[in-house]
Amino acid sequence: MVSMPGGNDGSKGTPIFLNKGSFMVFVVANALALFSSVTATLMFLAILTSRYVIEDFLYSLPRKMILGLTFLFPSLVFMLVAFGSALTIVLSERLKWIYIPITLLAAIPIILFAILQLPLYVKMVESTFRPRLYRPLKLWK
Template identity: 80%
Template sequence: MWDIKFTNKLIEEVVRGRHVELFRLLNAHDTIPNLRYDIERNHDLMKAVVGWSTGYAPADVSGSAFLMQRELQWFEVKKDESDPSSESLKFEETDNRSGKTYWEVFVEQRKGLLQEASQWMKNTSSSCSFVATLITTVAFAAAFTVPGGNNDNTGLPIFLKKTSFMVFVIADALALFSSITATLMFLAILTTRYAPNDFLRSLPRKMILGLTFLFLSLAFMLVAFGSALMIVLSERWKWIYIPITLLAAVPIVLFAILQLPLYVEMVESTYCPRLYRPVKIWK
């Protein structure tokens, strides 16, 4: 059904143009039978993967760091687990007499992208670590200045037996632990060596974990603040929990609208990239 020359040219153009959906479709139906161990074809595909255009900016990738990750995924998807030679292919020299391997050419052509991705990671981690540190400071201080104060005789909190007080204590503790964990994740990013391979899994995973714990610490801080208001004001206004709940929902809704799509895209790109998932439109 498939002419070998046509198939070679098709898959080469798909890879060169970085057409993810077309690649998933071709990969799903194995439209290139008996070519997997074709050495000449493997070299042609590696050239297509290594090739780079500075103006390339796919619409489904956010930021230079995840563009670098996508490029590394294209480089990795060329490997075939059943063929050990596909792993060694990237360390073979190109045929342009430069004496450089495919991997060296791949990295050299993306030096600018690598610098932009590293700077993006540093700037994002610095900003997020600053926010996480602020939350840690507030949560730590709140643990020793509980709402209502302490009993002068026993030293125990006055509202210790109230349910809302226990909610405050638990939420404050979770906010403290989450913000500290987020700070450690961002510090791990700031102190990394920013090697090209780090952008494939290591750095994106650390960024996702850091953002996850940062978002959790913000949510727990909102719960702690809301419960503290309920402790102080519930005796006078029994209905105070209604406006508190509504106001606390505003940041959550804003996050869902503004940040959640990007966060989901980051998680999908790192843990379940579309490039590795073939798509079948017929059986």
Template identity: 50%
Template structure:
């Protein structure tokens, strides 16, 4: 398999692992959030590397017409940036709730 597609395939496999899980009670604590975190992280990485490859290929192919290449790259980055902005907070929240301090692990001040 080609190196550039392996991250995308790995992300898709993580999402398929979520869909085909057995939905047991213990899966909702660690297994499913971990799969979702790995899937989102690899999806972000795959989209970013795909945009880098697209931009590099466009710059190489149109080296003489750089006046048109820069606006095309900027327009192509807009939907990717919007997707990452929309989903990055989910990734951070899931990471904090899965691996951060739990409800019972918090340090609390004594009441008296």
């Protein structure tokens, strides 16, 4: 069960920070993180449950991998945005300077993921969707 930052109002049941702008950032980022992570998980599960025939290796599996990585990156970004906005909602009353460290710390995994996965992603997109007529075939490396 997901709990809202700050809890709920006991009489109405509505979130306490409902009127704050950062709460709306939390709600939207949390929903987008859920949708994109479920989509990425389904794409990767589709790879595991494929038939493993030749045609799958040429067409279906690379496209599923590209879609999985495409949805995995926004999932990570939205999850960190939701976590950071929840922290700023809870801590903004006591610590006014908390926005800068949270933003810097949330950027580290995003940048690391981009550095590690972007070369693979670009090569996969090129090899899957770029026509072979425009690329010379390298016989010798």
